[in-house]
Amino acid sequence: MRLLGVGTCAAALLVGLVAAPARADAGGGADTTADTGLRGAGWALKATGKDSRFRGLAAVGHDAAWVAGSGGTVLRTGDGGRTWQDVSPPGAAAEGLELRDIEAFDARRAVALSIGEGVASRILRTEDGGATWTEAFRNPDPRAFYDCLTFLDSRHGLAVSDPVDGKFRILATDDGGRAWRVLPDTGMPAALPGEAGFAASGQCLVGSGPRDVWLATGGGPVARVLHSADRGLTWRAADATLPAGDPARGAFALAFRDRTTGLAVGGDYSAGRPSPRAAARSADSGREWSQAATPPPAYRSGAAWLPYGRATALAVGPTGTDVTTDAGRTWRSLDAGSFDTVDCAPDGGCWAAGERGRVARLEPLRRPGR
16 A cells, blocks of 8 residues: 655655755654764654554555554544544453554555454454444454554455464455455465564565565564565565574565565564664565665664655664665664654655654754754
8 A cells, every 4th residue: 555656745855865964853852963864854753642552553644644552552643643533443452452553545444453362363444534443353263363464455455364284374355354354375385483474563564566465574594575466375485684593583574665676674673682684675576685785773673665766765663763765775874763663655744653652754854943
């Protein structure tokens, strides 16, 4: 659901992004100058009034976004984050649902995923801006644990579970998320020992165009990216060249600009452990991956292409935000604040979300005295 688009405000912001030194919000509200090769843009925090950790994010536009997180919390804004409406599904907090992904078609229609073993994995849907929610899927298999979902268009969507019987399990919908079915696993390669998906940012499963979808994995001896060109029926696996060999390491998030050009970010999410190879890129639909020459300095859990620049993307994690302006070959620091996920809308509105109710929008920053 990441369509490319160009707008006047977006184009102006891009000019600032690729200029020279920047001011960026370091996460505590004060501006700090960082010689990152960027000028005039950074994260502007938007007070949500919540303490949830928001790992699910859907950017609808410059003014509209949805976030989903711990405690069954869903918020939405239509005024650029000045105010937030609590549209949490009734009973979600009492049942302890962990909402780790949300995909929005517009300001009124959205689909959210709660994670966990067995019945804790659910898919919920709203058509009225969150005033009411319908449970579209409740996982009946105690062996399954759903991590992420994605939509290729307003009708076709997929969700992924950690391996069951040695293979990743894929759910599919062709009616906008109203009904879901488990796809046959005959076209899915065998999972590696310990391999799983990471429910860290809602971006372990992403799509581009009407049929292509990619799955990021970790926890096994190598980090992999699996690609399907037929909406999840058959898959091809490739080594993603990110840190692996430990349950805390792997590919955590993907972002594809189109059906050929993609980014993978991840590393080791354990606090204080290094992630020297936290980003990779592909130019052939994920068949082969190459390391960034200058990767982000630490683990990153989310990534998004800026829709008004064919080579510009963001990566976020607990220790900061990085930007690339050369399609993932090199990354530079933009911000030191903690975020788990990032998403950009077709009109150029980019949002990030994370722990302690943190949500921000990418904006030109006001200079002192202006």
